[in-house]
Amino acid sequence: MSENNIPVAQGINWIYDPALNKGTAFTEEERDALGLHGLLPPGINTMSEQVLRVMGNYRRKRSDLERYIFLTALQDRNQTLFYRVLADYLEEMMPVIYTPTVGLACQEYVHIFRRPKGVFVSAKNKGRFSEILKNWPNKNVRVIVITDGERILGLGDLGVAGMGIPAGKLSLYTACAGIHPSWCLPVTIDVGTNNVDLQNDPLYFGMRNSRIRGEEYDSLIEEFIMAVEENFPNTLIQFEDFGNLNAFRLLNKYRSRICAFNDDIQGTASVALAGIYAAMRMTGQKLTDQKILFLGAGEAGTGIGDLIVSGMMDEGMTEQEARLKCWFTDSRGLVVKSREKLAEHKLAYAHDFEYHQYFIDAVKALKPTAIIGVSGQARAFTQPVLEAMAEFNERPLVFALSNPTSSAECTAKEAYAWTGGRAIFASGSPFEPVNIAGRNFEPGQGNNAYIFPGIGLGVIACKARHVTNEMFLAAARELADKVSEKDFKKGSIYPRLKKIREVSADIAVKVAEIAYDQGLATIDRPADLPSFIRSQMYEPNYRNYA
Numbered sequence: 001m002s003e004n005n006i007p008v009a010q011g012i013n014w015i016y017d018p019a020l021n022k023g024t025a026f027t028e029e030e031r032d033a034l035g036l037h038g039l040l041p042p043g044i045n046t047m048s049e050q051v052l053r054v055m056g057n058y059r060r061k062r063s064d065l066e067r068y069i070f071l072t073a074l075q076d077r078n079q080t081l082f083y084r085v086l087a088d089y090l091e092e093m094m095p096v097i098y099t100p101t102v103g104l105a106c107q108e109y110v111h112i113f114r115r116p117k118g119v120f121v122s123a124k125n126k127g128r129f130s131e132i133l134k135n136w137p138n139k140n141v142r143v144i145v146i147t148d149g150e151r152i153l154g155l156g157d158l159g160v161a162g163m164g165i166p167a168g169k170l171s172l173y174t175a176c177a178g179i180h181p182s183w184c185l186p187v188t189i190d191v192g193t194n195n196v197d198l199q200n201d202p203l204y205f206g207m208r209n210s211r212i213r214g215e216e217y218d219s220l221i222e223e224f225i226m227a228v229e230e231n232f233p234n235t236l237i238q239f240e241d242f243g244n245l246n247a248f249r250l251l252n253k254y255r256s257r258i259c260a261f262n263d264d265i266q267g268t269a270s271v272a273l274a275g276i277y278a279a280m281r282m283t284g285q286k287l288t289d290q291k292i293l294f295l296g297a298g299e300a301g302t303g304i305g306d307l308i309v310s311g312m313m314d315e316g317m318t319e320q321e322a323r324l325k326c327w328f329t330d331s332r333g334l335v336v337k338s339r340e341k342l343a344e345h346k347l348a349y350a351h352d353f354e355y356h357q358y359f360i361d362a363v364k365a366l367k368p369t370a371i372i373g374v375s376g377q378a379r380a381f382t383q384p385v386l387e388a389m390a391e392f393n394e395r396p397l398v399f400a401l402s403n404p405t406s407s408a409e410c411t412a413k414e415a416y417a418w419t420g421g422r423a424i425f426a427s428g429s430p431f432e433p434v435n436i437a438g439r440n441f442e443p444g445q446g447n448n449a450y451i452f453p454g455i456g457l458g459v460i461a462c463k464a465r466h467v468t469n470e471m472f473l474a475a476a477r478e479l480a481d482k483v484s485e486k487d488f489k490k491g492s493i494y495p496r497l498k499k500i501r502e503v504s505a506d507i508a509v510k511v512a513e514i515a516y517d518q519g520l521a522t523i524d525r526p527a528d529l530p531s532f533i534r535s536q537m538y539e540p541n542y543r544n545y546a
């Protein structure tokens with residue numbers, strides 16, 4: 001304290017602030033200048049030595065949840081070191097900071113909670129959202145990921161415990177696309193939960209009422225958007241893991257008003273289409289040769305369908321022809337014209353065809369070239385389904401995109417074993433390599449994590465006013481182009497995760513090009529766009545404070 005009882009910046013603050021802390025890597029000069037002598041062990045470590053220590057501790061943990069807690073604590077303690085180890089060990093750590101472990105971490109969130117991340121906006125503070133956003137210490141926020149926790153992965157309603165998802169997505173913005181951590185703000189809006197277990201959990205720290213719906217809900221979201229516009233103008237907003245009662249409506253309401261997109265609808269569409277494009281490179285077919293049957297007709301499913309339709313129209317099909325290539329089943333069976341009270345997002349795919357209640361019957365009747373699982377229904381791609389796909393396709397496309405692993409429509413092993421090793425397989429959560437009949441398969445991860453970081457980087461770099469469908473189409477093409485012959489040989493239709501920073505940068509360039517072409521960019525076009533985009537990317541290295 002100063003003489004006037006005002007706290008003064010002390011050396012210890014450099015250690016307690018995760019954005020500034022270097023731990024034992026503070027140099028002698030920095031310790032002199034910042035008053036750190038005695039507050040740290042006297043020896044000085046390099047960052048590489050610190051990474052060694054982190055990895056030793058990390059690998060000693062006995063479960064992925066413990067590894068998640070450990071990494072989260074590192075992020076809270078020393079942000080630069082956290083992003084360094086993520087950069088160096090992304091393939092090993094991705095399943096821990098992201099799906100599947102982040103799902104478990106959300107389920108356990110209220111029990112493993114240590115330090116808050118991001119901003120919680122609660123309905124009980126209605127009217128004060130702008131004031132709440134002012135409490136966030138970083139004023140230069142460029143990207144917000146917001147959830148209301150209603151559909152966390154395939155795990156359902158987790159209320160405010162869903163905060164693990166925006167926090168995890170934003171860690172990927174930094175790790176996969178070099179968006180500066182201080183530009184990122186995770187937000188959870190608390191509108192209650194219909195999860196009775198959470199309502200009854202004494203440790204739950206969200207509102208225990210059932211979910212607010214209707215106009216009151218919409219007015220809360222509207223107040224939040226206005227508060228963002230006031231406090232962080234020109235910020236990109238990513239809607240994540242909203243229930244589909246709200247997700248489509250919010251996207252339609254805000255996509256042309258602000259700079260926003262829905263990751264589950266649009267990001268997933270882009271990564272799935274990229275997988276199909278890459279598979280077409282593998283088999284020499286065209287997108288328009290495909291007939292796709294979806295298990296699940298929600299955000300991810302119809303989002304993918306809509307982007308496939310755009311891709312097919314680019315190859316010369318009419319919209320009607322392209323829609324007829326996409327078929328959907330939902331919790332009540334095949335989506336067909338004769339069904340009553342179909343939700344609006346399914347109507348364009350309600351074709352004139354006989355109704356089938358069971359997926360296997362729909363598969364046999366339609367003989368699709370591809371099945372895409374986005375239902376959250378574990379093991380719904382049964383042996384008969386996969387055997388049928390192998391019967392009428394030389395190379396059936398099988399995408400089990402539901403997360404986490406426990407919700408996947410089939411495992412990698414099942415997909416290969418039941419198709420005689422002929423499936424072109426991808427999954428939303430990672431699977432270990434599989435050996436079938438002497439052949440090794442290392443399937444790729446069809447996850448929107450390949451898309452949203454690059455979209456965000458491109459949009460932020462040129463300060464685009466909106467995020468458009470053309471950007472997701474371009475991202476899909478760029479991602480598919482990045483898959484190498486080596487990836488194909490392993491059976492993967494996605495590039496290795498260790499290349500993701502490069503891939504994201506290239507996607508960002510395409511996205512920014514579209515923003516310029518569509519007149520949406522608000523800064524002058526740089527002479528060398530790729531170099532400009534790369535110059536914006538954060539590198540997790542220590543700064544010199546001395």
Ligand SMILES: NC(=O)C1=CN([C@@H]2O[C@H](COP(=O)(O)OP(=O)(O)OC[C@H]3O[C@@H](n4cnc5c(N)ncnc54)[C@H](OP(=O)(O)O)[C@@H]3O)[C@@H](O)[C@H]2O)C=CC1
Pocket residue numbers: 151152153154155243244263264268271295296297298299300301329330331332373374375376377401402403404407427428429446447448449
């Ligand atoms: N890999 C990736 O990058 C991504 C994966 N996903 C995953 O996709 C899954 C779904 O997400 P999302 O589309 O947003 O969720 P939605 O709730 O919007 O949609 C789920 C769909 O699944 C259908 N469904 C539920 N039960 C069954 C069943 N037994 N048989 C057939 N269909 C069923 C629902 O039917 P009805 O319409 O009748 O309710 C609905 O159409 C989640 O597990 C999520 O993790 C999502 C985004 C990205």
Ligand SMILES: CC(=O)C(=O)O
Pocket residue numbers: 152153154241263264402403428447448449
């Ligand atoms: C990956 C993702 O966004 C989801 O499963 O919801």
Ligand SMILES: [Mg+2]
Pocket residue numbers: 153240241263264
């Ligand atoms: Mg999601």
